[in-house]
Amino acid sequence: DSKIKIHQSKKETLSKEDEEFMQAFDSLVTENIAQRTKETNRMPTVDISVPMLARKVKPNQPMELTGLTTKRAENDDEKESKKQSFNFVLMLKKGNKTQYQNMEVPVTSEFASQFKAREESEKVE
Amino acid sequence: EDDEEEMYNVINLPSHACAYCGIHDPASVLMCNTHKKWFCNGRGNTSGSHIVNHLVRAKCKEVTLHKDGPLGETVLECYNCGCRNVFLLGYIPAKSDSVVVLLCRQPCATQTSLKDLNWDQSEWKPLIEDRSFLSWLVKIPSEQEQFRARQITAQQINKLEELWKESPDAKFEDLERPGIDEEPQQVLLRYEDAYQYQNIFAPLVKMEADDDRRLKESQTQGDIEVRWDLGLNKKRIAYFCLPKANDEMRLMPGDELRLRYIGDGHKPWSGVGHVIRVPNTKFFDYADEVGIELKISAGAPIEHKKDFIVEFVWKSTSFDRMQSALKTFAIDENSVSAYIYHKLLGHEVEDMVIKANLPKRFSAPGLPELNHSQVFAVKTVLQRHLSLIQGPPGTGKTVTSATIVYHLAKQNHGQVLVCAPSNIAVDQLTEKIHRTGLKVVRLCAKSREAIDSPVSFLALHNQIRNLDSEPELKKLQQLKDETGELSSADEKRYRMLKRKCENELLRNADVICCTCVGAGDPRLSKFQFKSILIDESTQATEPECMVPVVLGARQLILVGDHCQLGPVVMCKKAARAGLSQSLFERLVVLGIRPIRLQVQYRMHPALSAFPSNTFYDGSLQNGVTSKERSIPNLDFPWPQPETPMFFYCSLGQEEISSSGTSYLNRTEASMVEKIATKFIKSGIKPDQIGIITPYEGQRAYLVQYMQYSGSLHQKIYQEIEVASVDAFQGREKDLIILSCVRANEHQGIGFLNDPRRLNVALTRAKYGTIVVGNPKVLSKQLLWHHLLTYYKEQKVLVEGPLNNLKESMIQFSKPKKPLN
Ligand SMILES: [Zn+2]
Ligand SMILES: [Zn+2]
Ligand SMILES: [Zn+2]
Numbered sequence: 001d002s003k004i005k006i007h008q009s010k011k012e013t014l015s016k017e018d019e020e021f022m023q024a025f026d027s028l029v030t031e032n033i034a035q036r037t038k039e040t041n042r043m044p045t046v047d048i049s050v051p052m053l054a055r056k057v058k059p060n061q062p063m064e065l066t067g068l069t070t071k072r073a074e075n076d077d078e079k080e081s082k083k084q085s086f087n088f089v090l091m092l093k094k095g096n097k098t099q100y101q102n103m104e105v106p107v108t109s110e111f112a113s114q115f116k117a118r119e120e121s122e123k124v125e
Numbered sequence: 126e127d128d129e130e131e132m133y134n135v136i137n138l139p140s141h142a143c144a145y146c147g148i149h150d151p152a153s154v155l156m157c158n159t160h161k162k163w164f165c166n167g168r169g170n171t172s173g174s175h176i177v178n179h180l181v182r183a184k185c186k187e188v189t190l191h192k193d194g195p196l197g198e199t200v201l202e203c204y205n206c207g208c209r210n211v212f213l214l215g216y217i218p219a220k221s222d223s224v225v226v227l228l229c230r231q232p233c234a235t236q237t238s239l240k241d242l243n244w245d246q247s248e249w250k251p252l253i254e255d256r257s258f259l260s261w262l263v264k265i266p267s268e269q270e271q272f273r274a275r276q277i278t279a280q281q282i283n284k285l286e287e288l289w290k291e292s293p294d295a296k297f298e299d300l301e302r303p304g305i306d307e308e309p310q311q312v313l314l315r316y317e318d319a320y321q322y323q324n325i326f327a328p329l330v331k332m333e334a335d336d337d338r339r340l341k342e343s344q345t346q347g348d349i350e351v352r353w354d355l356g357l358n359k360k361r362i363a364y365f366c367l368p369k370a371n372d373e374m375r376l377m378p379g380d381e382l383r384l385r386y387i388g389d390g391h392k393p394w395s396g397v398g399h400v401i402r403v404p405n406t407k408f409f410d411y412a413d414e415v416g417i418e419l420k421i422s423a424g425a426p427i428e429h430k431k432d433f434i435v436e437f438v439w440k441s442t443s444f445d446r447m448q449s450a451l452k453t454f455a456i457d458e459n460s461v462s463a464y465i466y467h468k469l470l471g472h473e474v475e476d477m478v479i480k481a482n483l484p485k486r487f488s489a490p491g492l493p494e495l496n497h498s499q500v501f502a503v504k505t506v507l508q509r510h511l512s513l514i515q516g517p518p519g520t521g522k523t524v525t526s527a528t529i530v531y532h533l534a535k536q537n538h539g540q541v542l543v544c545a546p547s548n549i550a551v552d553q554l555t556e557k558i559h560r561t562g563l564k565v566v567r568l569c570a571k572s573r574e575a576i577d578s579p580v581s582f583l584a585l586h587n588q589i590r591n592l593d594s595e596p597e598l599k600k601l602q603q604l605k606d607e608t609g610e611l612s613s614a615d616e617k618r619y620r621m622l623k624r625k626c627e628n629e630l631l632r633n634a635d636v637i638c639c640t641c642v643g644a645g646d647p648r649l650s651k652f653q654f655k656s657i658l659i660d661e662s663t664q665a666t667e668p669e670c671m672v673p674v675v676l677g678a679r680q681l682i683l684v685g686d687h688c689q690l691g692p693v694v695m696c697k698k699a700a701r702a703g704l705s706q707s708l709f710e711r712l713v714v715l716g717i718r719p720i721r722l723q724v725q726y727r728m729h730p731a732l733s734a735f736p737s738n739t740f741y742d743g744s745l746q747n748g749v750t751s752k753e754r755s756i757p758n759l760d761f762p763w764p765q766p767e768t769p770m771f772f773y774c775s776l777g778q779e780e781i782s783s784s785g786t787s788y789l790n791r792t793e794a795s796m797v798e799k800i801a802t803k804f805i806k807s808g809i810k811p812d813q814i815g816i817i818t819p820y821e822g823q824r825a826y827l828v829q830y831m832q833y834s835g836s837l838h839q840k841i842y843q844e845i846e847v848a849s850v851d852a853f854q855g856r857e858k859d860l861i862i863l864s865c866v867r868a869n870e871h872q873g874i875g876f877l878n879d880p881r882r883l884n885v886a887l888t889r890a891k892y893g894t895i896v897v898g899n900p901k902v903l904s905k906q907l908l909w910h911h912l913l914t915y916y917k918e919q920k921v922l923v924e925g926p927l928n929n930l931k932e933s934m935i936q937f938s939k940p941k942k943p944l945n
Contacts, residue, residue: 017278017280036231037829092202101196
């Protein structure tokens with residue numbers, strides 16, 4: 001795999017279509033939220049318990065990410081620091097079945113860094 | 126050769142390749158459940174990832190992950206309630222375990238039952254962040270992958286989405302197909318003949334019709350819960366909530382909807398009904414409901430409430446009538462007089478005066494005395510074959526029009542036809558003309574007969590009911606009302622009699638009033654009208670205006686104001702080609718000078734000064750005094766007591782809300798709420814206040830914000846009307862708060878840089894106007910720069926808490942480009 005560096009001129013000013021898109025996105029989200037607020041008064045509330053299965057996986061050992069990084073572009077910045085990721089479990093439904101899915105979250109992501117920060121503060125305590 | 130190879134590559138892309146750029150790593154793509162097309166989570170050259178671009182532009186909400194991706198084939202949905210709207214989905218982490226769960230933001234993520242458990246509700250985050258999906262959920266293609274992929278621009282994405290509406294299987298390559306990009310021919314200022322006129326307008330009308338049909342027919346909505354009712358006329362009425370009724374469907378009374386039962390509790394059923402009620406912007410009980418009156422009541426599954434879907438039944442009637450008017454104009458030389466024919470086409474014609482017997486008194490019985498400029502308008506119009514009357518806000522346009530109609534009718538040139546694009550405008554004018562003592566018939570579309578209005582008693586279908594001259598018809602009508610139907614022989618007889626009586630009533634009327642499109646009603650097809658007046662003609666498209674015109678116009682009066690909002694054209698292509706220009710406007714450009722009404726009776730003189738100078742060459746005079754437009758004992762901190770207006774500087778940066786989007790800045794919403802609250806506390810009734818805000822999204826936000834954060838009772842805020850400028854056109858309120866919200870550094874001020882829209886916004890209030898906005902951003906627009914400078918000069922550009930307003934010393938930005 002030969003590494004190449006691509007120089008691309010930075011995006012010029014936003015196009016009209018792009019601006020329209022951003023506006024449309026914002027109002028879509030706002031509308032959806034407003035609509036949702038109106039329509040949801042009764043919703044079955046189910047206690048969602050953290051699965052035991054997930055508790056076994058300990059997040060505090062950042063692991064080397066192999067598969068993902070090789071596929072990724074080897075950006076200089078990226079190569080430098082972030083070859084690590086957290087393992088966590090994502091709970092979702094497939095049809096009626098609950099599914100626990102192991103996921104890798106690169107430490108760069110907001111979620112993971114928050115998690116890390118929390119862990120550290122807990123350690124301090 | 127390269128081309129060939131590229132073709133080869135294109136053909137071989139897997140079916141899950143991003144429909145925009147071709148990226149096809151299963152970990153990076155998502156399928157839109159509606160269109161079954163795949164898109165990647167890379168943004169390429171645009172401001173959002175391709176999947177988000179698609180979802181927003183095509184208005185889709187549900188997605189599926191690829192089976193070969195890390196999560197396998199998965200429809201993203203809320204763990205608790207199954208909500209699949211990705212714009213509402215997010216996740217929350219467990220407090221101490223490395224687990225996250227997908228939940229919708231409302232109600233599931235905020236549910237109290239979660240509170241005591243192990244979940245950290247405060248950490249809810251949306252799945253879409255910065256307009257792309259979270260990278261740990263759907264991989265973002267690497268930069269290298271993105272560079273290697275097709276470099277599609279936002280503009281091309283737009284075009285592709287447009288193209289998919291017509292041909293869903295189209296590929297990117299089809300964008301280059303000849304003809305696809307062709308813009309329709311532009312409208313002209315002058316036309317050789319009416320054939321050329323028809324050739325140019327007919328395709329635009331067709332485009333608008335196609336767009337309208339696509340939009341409406343795509344509006345099937347499921348999960349509808351019905352509330353059944355019985356109308357006074359014994360017809361079944363179904364009420365239900367349509368989530369998208371207001372913004373996207375643009376539902377109008379009279380539209381047809383098909384209600385379909387899809388549950389198992391009843392045999393399959395579907396019924397068509399006319400909309401008799403649309404959701405109201407005000408909130409009272411059931412205000413969000415749409416009501417339809419079923420055409421056939423029998424057999425409706427009224428024992429069921431759930432499991433209904435609703436489809437829109439698109440009707441081509443109004444477009445057909447425009448097309449037919451264009452054709453009539455071209456081929457029927459009696460459709461209009463020669464003078465009007467050439468004038469409308471922009472030919473040079475020598476002016477002709479009508480030797481009218483001018484009345485001694487110009488004011489009409491039952492109507493207010495006219496002022497000088499109104500008398501001048503009436504007098505001039507009566508002597509001309511074609512006239513334009515420009516009526517700036519509050520200048521008594523309707524009274525002037527009604528007076529003109531009165532004199533026209535008295536001159537015995539036959540019946541007068543009076544039209545306007547909207548039913549509301551027609552009703553208002555009908556009412557005024559009725560007051561002069563003329564015999565008026567208001568012709569309504571059949572589909573709108575169930576809709577009540579202040580002039581219902583003048584409507585043809587009601588006059589028929591009250592007709593005593595035909596006892597047999599009355600009897601049959603009674604029978605029909607009581608039993609719901611007639612035997613086929615009776616029905617035949619009933620229809621025949623009804624048609625005869627309708628015709629008689631129409632023939633005997635002095636004036637017939639209907640919408641522009643309504644003038645194409647078959648019941649008028651045998652009629653000729655020498656005198657035709659079209660009110661609010663600047664809000665009609667040209668073909669719409671032609672529907673009444675071709676009914677024989679010899680003397681044509683167009684009333685309107687081209688300095689206020691023009692007609693709404695949905696199809697962008699048609700609008701670009703000039704369909705959004707009204708006939709009135711084109712005639713002005715052709716050099717026909719409108720007669721301007723010059724005395725305004727609405728606004729406090731301080732409020733009319735800027736609009737007068739900016740939009741009407743300073744010609745607007747005040748027919749009301751400051752005293753008449755002051756609210757006595759109002760305890761409100763106007764910065765200048767004599768000037769009931771100010772610009773309230775909001776400098777708060779837009780916040781990034783928890784939804785990951787930056788929408789309305791809270792500061793501004795809270796400022797608007799405080800002003801409204803202050804007004805109400807000092808004795809103003811909520812329905813005296815109008816809040817104008819640019820976009821639907823902000824409207825909803827403000828309504829919510831006031832109700833939840835306002836210090837007064839929720840119900841009070843519900844009575845304040847919050848709407849767009851467009852919704853306020855033609856209307857007035859005592860006090861107006863204009864919230865410019867959306868303005869930020871990148872996005873300009875969108876809607877408010879249209880001078881006509883600003884004009885409308887600034888001219889709605891009678892007693893006071895308050896503008897809330899960010900002067901730094903707004904002053905970049907020349908027009909706003911003028912406005913802000915004006916406020917500053919008046920010492921009403923202020924900041925600080927409402928009870929301690931201080932003149933703002935903020936520096937304006939340099940305006941960017943001159944107005945076009
Ligand atoms: Zn879609
Ligand atoms: Zn893509
Ligand atoms: Zn949910």
